[in-house]
Amino acid sequence: MKKLVTILVLLTILIFLIINLSDLQNYFVKNSNISNPGLLLYDKNNVDNKVSAGYIYKNVDKWPDVQKQTVSYGTSGYVEGSANIVTSIVVGFRAFDTMGEITVLFIAIAGVAALFGLSKKEFEISEEIEPNFVLRNASKFLLPLIILFGLYIIIHGHLSPGGGFQGGSVIATGVLMFYLSFVSFKENPLKYTFIETLSGFSYIFIGLLSIIFMGFFLGNFLKTGTIGNIISAGIIPILYFFIGLKVSAELSSTLLYFLDKE
Amino acid sequence: MSLEYIVANWMVFWGPLTIVFIGLYGILTQKNLLKILISIDVMDLGVNLYIVGVGYVKNGIAPILTKGMTSNNIFVDPLPQALVLTAIVISLAVTAFSLFLVIKLYERYNSLDISSIYDKENTFSNNNNEDDV
Numbered sequence: 001m002k003k004l005v006t007i008l009v010l011l012t013i014l015i016f017l018i019i020n021l022s023d024l025q026n027y028f029v030k031n032s033n034i035s036n037p038g039l040l041l042y043d044k045n046n047v048d049n050k051v052s053a054g055y056i057y058k059n060v061d062k063w064p065d066v067q068k069q070t071v072s073y074g075t076s077g078y079v080e081g082s083a084n085i086v087t088s089i090v091v092g093f094r095a096f097d098t099m100g101e102i103t104v105l106f107i108a109i110a111g112v113a114a115l116f117g118l119s120k121k122e123f124e125i126s127e128e129i130e131p132n133f134v135l136r137n138a139s140k141f142l143l144p145l146i147i148l149f150g151l152y153i154i155i156h157g158h159l160s161p162g163g164g165f166q167g168g169s170v171i172a173t174g175v176l177m178f179y180l181s182f183v184s185f186k187e188n189p190l191k192y193t194f195i196e197t198l199s200g201f202s203y204i205f206i207g208l209l210s211i212i213f214m215g216f217f218l219g220n221f222l223k224t225g226t227i228g229n230i231i232s233a234g235i236i237p238i239l240y241f242f243i244g245l246k247v248s249a250e251l252s253s254t255l256l257y258f259l260d261k262e
Numbered sequence: 263m264s265l266e267y268i269v270a271n272w273m274v275f276w277g278p279l280t281i282v283f284i285g286l287y288g289i290l291t292q293k294n295l296l297k298i299l300i301s302i303d304v305m306d307l308g309v310n311l312y313i314v315g316v317g318y319v320k321n322g323i324a325p326i327l328t329k330g331m332t333s334n335n336i337f338v339d340p341l342p343q344a345l346v347l348t349a350i351v352i353s354l355a356v357t358a359f360s361l362f363l364v365i366k367l368y369e370r371y372n373s374l375d376i377s378s379i380y381d382k383e384n385t386f387s388n389n390n391n392e393d394d395v
Contacts, residue, residue, distance in 0.1 A: 006290045010283060017279070052341040056325065085325040085337065089344040101348050108355035112362045161326065165351050227327055247351075254358050258365075 055088050082158040082233035090163070091236045091243075095218040098239075099203060102246055106200065109250045113189070116257045131181050139181040146174030154244035158233045164240040168247025175252040179259055192253035199245040206235055206242075274315035281308030295364045295374045299357065306353045310346045317342035 082088045090098055150171035157163030179185060206218070213221035218239075225232035281304060288301030317339030325340040364374070371379045 003291050006287065010287055010290070013286075014283060052339050055340065056337050083327040085327075085340040086343050086347065089340055090347055094344065097348065101351055104352050105355045108359040111359050115362055115366055159326075161324070163347075165347065228329070257362070 052085075052089070055085050055093060082236050083227050084158055084160065084163075087158045087163055087233075087236060087240065091158075091239050092220060095207070095239065098243070099207070099218070102200065102203070102243060105247065105250055106196070109196075109254055112254055112257050129183060131183065135177075135181045139177050143174050143178050146177070147171055150174065150244075150248065154241055155230070155237065157240040157244075158236050159228065159230070164243030165247055168244045169251060171244075171248035172251030172255065175248075176255050179255060187256060189253045189256050192249040192256070195249040196246050196253070199242040199249070203239060203242045203246075206239060210235070274312070274318065278308040278312035278315065281305075281311065284308075293375050293377055295367065295376060298376075299360055299364065303353065303357060306349070310349055313342045313346050313349070 082092065150167040150169075152167075153162035153170060154164055154167035157167070208217070210219040210221050211217055213219075220234040220236065222234035224234050230237075285301045285303075285305030285308060288304065289298055292298055292301060319336055319338050322336045322338035325337040325343070367379065368374055371382050373379055373382070
């Protein structure tokens with residue numbers, strides 16, 4: 001009966017949304033050429049009209065002329081040297097916003113750590129349970145490879161899909177596998193907190209250095225180099241490396257709290 | 263109404279909306295706290311899919327400069343992707359914190375069912391009131 005009522009309520013909301021959001025669809029369609037009924041939603045979704053155009057063409061100053069500018073792999077001398085444009089936006093254009101993002105992550109982990117102090121310690125994992133032979137031996141072999149792969153993703157964040165957040169998550173999965181395969185393995189979370197604090201302060205320190213060199217916070221004050229090289233894009237790979245360290249340390253310490261190991 | 267138009271509408275608009283409503287249905291009907299958390303994550307996924315889909319450009323490719331790229335290649339809009347990257351990380355942080363809260367609730371009430379937690383909370387408060395009197 002309750003499920004029936006829920007479904008009825010959801011259907012009512014759905015019908016309401018369909019009636020009202022059909023106007024929203026018209027918003028996308030409104031500017032397009034009606035005589036061409038192809039993909040109405042996308043036909044006018046032109047990146048040249050958006051803020052992202054400046055980053056796709058790697059030219060923010062001469063924005064009206066963006067269509068004449070071309071940028072390609074292996075050239076240099078543009079505002080940002082990062083080949084991955086999403087990285088250009090996340091760590092270049094919105095670097096201050098990313099600082100807030102890692103602060104949110106830090107606050108969530110700090111909340112977990114604060115709640116951990118209230119634990120009654122009734123549900124500890126028994127140390128008598130021995131994990132599987134395959135898990136124990138395979139994790140010894142796989143842990144370095146997983147960490148290497150995570151570092152690869154972090155370091156190539158400005159060239160290929162990936163970056164600090166993704167690589168940090170990969171490293172944290174390796175640490176989780178190590179915890180699961182060695183039940184008696186314990187670690188002090190303060191070590192992770194040290195790495196986390198150090199990388200967070202380095203991020204802000206680079207931003208403050210930019211005030212000295214460029215006059216504003218988190219500007220790209222290094223040479224951008226050639227697009228496609230590992231050493232390019234100025235401070236973007238350095239910032240992403242610190243973000244990767246911070247995310248991996250935070251997620252690893254969270255896993256530590258969840259597994260009730262101190 | 264060509265087939266291409268219908269598929270694109272589903273991909274960008276109705277598909278994510280359906281996923282959001284599946285999550286909403288889960289939040290409203292399930293009583294297990296873990297299942298409610300999973301439903302919230304499913305809603306998150308729907309919203310993220312919608313935001314990424316809005317940035318799609320016809321015949322667009324991933325916004326990464328690679329070797330051998332010609333000027334005919336069109337990128338999809340990278341700005342919604344960057345926004346979704348932020349949203350995913352924040353949803354991860356919120357999920358981790360709420361999972362820990364669920365663990366604490368289980369330690370206190372020995373149950374994940376919200377109605378039984380509600381009953382136990384009521385009995386606790388009633389007992390406390392009697393003690394006070």
